[in-house]
Amino acid sequence: MTMLIVQKYGGTSVADAGCIMRVAERIVQSHRAGHKMVVVLSAQGDTTDILTAKAREIAPDPSKRELDMLLVTGEQQAVALMAMAIHKLGAPALSMNAVQVGIEATSLYGNARIRRIRPERITRALELNSIVIVAGFQGVNRYGDMTTLGRGASDTTAVALAAVLGADVCEIYSDVSGIFTADPRIVPVARKLPCISYDEMLELASMGAQVLHNRAVEMAKRHRVKLVLRSSSRFDDEGTEIREESTMEKLLFSGLAVDRDVARISVMGLVDRPGLAYHVFSLLAKEKISVDIILQTAGNGQTKDISFTVAHEHLDAALKVLETNREQIGFDMTTYDTQVAKLSVIGAGMTTNYGVASSMFEALYDCGVNIHLISSSEIKITVLIDENAADRAARAIHEKFTQLMQD
């Protein structure tokens, strides 16, 4: 059966001429099997970092427009080289940058969103039996300027193209061969999932399992694009499919993620009045500080405490904003802790099933891990624990849930 396949290969998959030839062979193989192929590439290896360093050598905080103008050349080079490699294997190929594809994006340099894709040129090339190689990570805004879609956004380019072209599948190749029930480096018995739902994937991704760009998953969910994560080193391995529902029956447990890039901040003795949380978090938002787990104590009637987590890089800025506005907000003191980790368990129907949360807490209790904060959603339970207990806790929870599922 002829399919329209969109594939995306990351920077390490096209790092040098040898890698490019290997990927080219994979692409040509699918093309020879009769499939129509659209391939999205990132820049080679650490090209984007090298270009960013070149810019910072000239100006520590370069114009975002000019930085985008510079960075998009990385992907353009990769697609041109890939087209040459495919030609060498005797197959037709055409490289395209965002202007040529017609990837219209918003104007926000460095972090633009795709507004629309005009697929006419790709469609025409596919009709002529050509393989189309598209520069990921980039778009054109309404001024005709190049914009980039944010770090790792080549995934988003691939999914957007798959949606617009009505592709049968969008395959994302990376050095992660699929989604595991936990990080195999921490939990050796972790196993690869044959499939997972969009929502579970979103929770996993936001929890630090840096496998797939979150916006890509959101877009895939919205447009019902069938996503498959595959290994770029072992092409023939089965990957993990991301789709509407993970299985016919709801999986209790589909994954566990640990995020160490997290610091806990507590604001103590907040005067209890309406808009309390608003006051605190609007100030942080103004400074572009993202906060995660938020927990507000019930309080003693007069004052309350609010705790939340931020990424390490935002800790200093967050503390500064709070101190600067202590009078206005009205609180006694702040405390913080950087030696913490977030541990999340993801699975459909997590919190609608009593057993799940308590099993998690039981596992943590059994291995003597103290819980600082707890947060939960429909399909996720997250705890904040001491960083040095994270691996032990992950293994204990994984074992517990694997047992539960076998029961």
Added chain:
Amino acid sequence: MTMLIVQKYGGTSVADAGCIMRVAERIVQSHRAGHKMVVVLSAQGDTTDILTAKAREIAPDPSKRELDMLLVTGEQQAVALMAMAIHKLGAPALSMNAVQVGIEATSLYGNARIRRIRPERITRALELNSIVIVAGFQGVNRYGDMTTLGRGASDTTAVALAAVLGADVCEIYSDVSGIFTADPRIVPVARKLPCISYDEMLELASMGAQVLHNRAVEMAKRHRVKLVLRSSSRFDDEGTEIREESTMEKLLFSGLAVDRDVARISVMGLVDRPGLAYHVFSLLAKEKISVDIILQTAGNGQTKDISFTVAHEHLDAALKVLETNREQIGFDMTTYDTQVAKLSVIGAGMTTNYGVASSMFEALYDCGVNIHLISSSEIKITVLIDENAADRAARAIHEKFTQLMQD
């Protein structure tokens, strides 16, 4: 007086962050003096060679379309970095690639010609007082694909922009600070010319004085663009101005050039009949072999000899074409000589003044140099001599003409 100035800086002038800052200061200086500035850049240092090598690592003869797609990234990187450098100095700047400028070119990848430039976006940016930094060497064809304009064609981009924008002057900065009466490495007493005519410059350039891209000079002549060659290492040095007429009175002698990349071929004993030269040279043209000095002997009534020169790289092909078609053309034998050099003297009114040619021949005779071929045009006399006599001959002729001009 406010002027519209187009400047072009070559690859060595923007090779690293330090060079870029230096050039940025020069540009901002002119901008602060009230001038409107459009700056054309080549790719940094040997970027184009590095990219070409990357392509050849994948395919020895890569698709020209894809090679252009790859190569144009070099200039795009340079203009983005330059805009950042200018911002750092507190001046407004906007980088543009060929798509953004609207440089429409023919489809011939690797060697396209500029068809039209739509200057609206540049004009708008200049009205907003911005410095505009344009990627040289590139154009867009009617399919929306990137094409390159041939090696060294950033000069052409600069002149074309100057013509379209009606610039007051087009300054070409390179490591050659102007046009000298001879190569100072060969003729130490050679002096820099304050000005030279377009035609003289064209003759000099085609004779191997690789200072300025020939198409750029031709275009400047056609559109009456005032060109100035200046030093990129000593910005304050006076350069050489290239304009309609070199001075009010015709200069007898404006330069001397030596070209060693030349081989002489003679076709002996050609049967004398109409179309003789046509037969020989149409066959060479079909093989894309450029011939230079052509000389046909008066002959003895039955047979004639034709001699001409080609670049070394074309010698084998030229001899092969001639041998293959010996029957059809009708000649006895071919001879050739690679140990020769072309020595040309350029100046307005060269051949309309008896004294000039004879002075040249006298100088050669005085230093014992034998002349193989002679060719002359309105403003040039060229002789083919032994290669090992070229330096000696150049010095002798330079001395002779300098004397003549002082008389």
